[in-house]
Amino acid sequence: MIGTKKPTQLLKDEHQAVLQKLTALEKVFGRLDEKEAISAELKELTSFFKTEFWVHFTKEEEALFPEIETFLFLPRDAGPLGVMLMEHEDLRKTNDVIQKATAEYLAGSSGEATKKTLREQGSHFINVLRDHINKEDNILFMMADMHLSQQQIDKVAKLFLDIEGGHKAEGAKENPVIEALRARRSCKDFLGTPVPTEILTELVDVARYSPSGANKNTWRFIIVTERQDLNRLSEIARTCSWLASAQAAIAVIVDPASTRYWLEDCSVAAYAIWLAGEARGLGVAWAAMHQSDNSEESARRQKCVRDVLGLPEALYTPMVLGLGYRKSQPPDKKRPNLEDIIAWGKYPG
């Protein structure tokens, strides 16, 4: 046998853990008027029933039940197996309602209606699940233990490992976009190695795919590689001085009369260039040429940038991105805690 415990015993152990969670959930649902005191526990418990819990159902539905169906001749749409599957469906639906109501409750809209939903649906979920566990442990699993052969038990045990492994892999699976978003940093300290023309061209090429208001795509991009021009850009403001060590810069340019979303469009495109630059192994940073709260300073910077790039009066450059190969890795930067910036449904009260 694979592992030391029978698959049914593993499921029973998980049932015991679930029963403990249900007892805790029942207590929490009984104290919905004490929101501050119960929020953390409610969050943890509903999070368990939102994600981890369903691996258990998957093991039953995709590994154990098919063996029971085939070898015990129990049909899926009737009898004990049919009832278990119907209860799974009921629990899934009720859980969806509980998850939504919990999110509303935690977000601050803890009106009486939300609490009523949580109490009623919570009570249904808890009762059905307790009863369901009792039936599985004492009827279905007992039948499986009596009738499944060692070969089938091994097959189910192996499938359990695959399902658990797949679940873990799913959670841990690296996604290049997500990874890039987490890893992105400003780089203001560059090596003297020039950036190949093809890479610079590619960065502008991918910026073309950025979203823009009404799909107007009115941005334009100027790539600067002349040392003298990079130096002049670096002198525009103290906060841009690092441009002097950059090997290239990409100015994002727009005619503000062409779209009401000129600042948003340029910002999105600049971010695309930034991420694409990092994907090509470059360090990137943002030099602000526009400050929403200081039109005088913005006009001064615009004049300087216009002189360097030879731009007509009507065009505006909200930002310039400096690029090059990183000389050093920036120190860790503190990011806000997720719970401080996230809310569901309503602004937290």
Ligand SMILES: Cc1cc2nc3c(=O)[nH]c(=O)nc-3n(C[C@H](O)[C@H](O)[C@H](O)COP(=O)(O)O)c2cc1C
């Ligand atoms: C709109 C905007 C304007 C910025 N302006 C400048 C700037 O003028 N000079 C600069 O050195 N960094 C500038 N930055 C970079 C931020 O200071 C930097 O992104 C922030 O401190 C977070 O650090 P990180 O990029 O390493 O994550 C700007 C960033 C944004 C989004």
